[in-house]
Amino acid sequence: MGSVIGGLLPLAVGVAVSPIPIIAAILMILSKNAGGAAKGFAVGWVAGILVVTGVMTMLAGILGGTDSAPSTGASIVKIILGVALVVLAVIQWQERSQTEVPGWMKAIDTLTPVKALGLGALLSGVNPKNLLLCVSAGVAIGAGGLSAAGDLVAIVVFTLLASVSVLAVVVGYMLAADKLGPTLDSLREWLQLNNHAVMAIVLLIMGAVVVGKGIGGL
Template identity: 55%
Template sequence: MGGAIGDLLPLAVGVAISPVPIIAVILMLLAPRAGGTSLGFLLGWVAGVIVVAGLFWWLTGVTDLGSGGEPSAGASWLKLLLGVVMLALAVKQWRGRPAAGEAAKLPAWMAAIDRFTPAKALGLGFVLSAVNPKNLALCVAAGAALGGLSVGPGLAAMAVFVLVAVSTVAVPVIGYAVAAERMRGPLDGLKVWLEANNATVMAVLLLVLGVTLVGKGVGGLS
């Protein structure tokens, strides 16, 4: 299980360091219906991570991609493919970063966040964690890393992955619930920084994770 957790932690950090959902939850916390929408978003975010990682954990078992010792050829090819996908996404993010002095372009739906209902926020959280290409690739890789583990150790490793992956969305929601007024200033400052550096952060993160997965895939095939 220790080896699986070692493989899962970089992937979990990759999910956690996702500027767009962090900005989204901060905007919800600064909106009139902060409590309901932010909690709904958090629940959707957690559900998306669990569903995708759990589904591909199950698939590695039924398709024999996982193994208890050396990685199978199928698992190695999957890691190699996911690594290439992440490298491509890294290039796209880097090329899409704003020029010096240019305002960063954020998704149009962010302008309507203050009108979101808890149900809509839950759906958005699920989509951003389960359907977003970067997070989808990371959760698929996490499911593959869980392959070969029995149910008990697998669930324990999965719990570690989920806790780390959702931490950056969970901490602001919990912190705001405990001390709303004290959190407003830091949240607003973090939102401004993430808006300006979203593309650069994502490009560097995807580059590191992509290289790591390609290396693991090639190593498993050699």
């Protein structure tokens, strides 16, 4: 269990430090429908990570192998996922000078809690960058040779760690709105300016980690 959780930590950090969902959460907090939209977004974010990681864990279990002796199939999948993350890192780096705000962010003021929930699920479970990280985590858990209960614990731990940044923004603002408001606005501005560069570095590191684990299992 310990080795599997340890292998999930860098992937969870990669999801947690993704700038876009943090920016979205901050914008919702500062929007007209702050409370409802932000809470809905947080629930959708957690649900998206949980579902994708859980499904991939079940599929990866079919490949067989254990954490100490992974199957060839699981190792090849990890290498492919790692290379895909590196490719995305290169794309993000090439786009690092782009600071334009996405269209959906401009419409955040009009989001209802239900729409915010759907947006959270899409950004966490369908967004290509996070999708690859969650899929990599699911493969790592499924190929870890854990029991069903162990898989469940690993999925929950990964989900909580991957969601900590968004949850911290939403819960922190609920507890100390007056103190955190200016700080969150400054953080939003910095993340918007450095979004692509941050993600490029994160994805490159995560890709190297996943490729290394895949090669090590061959």
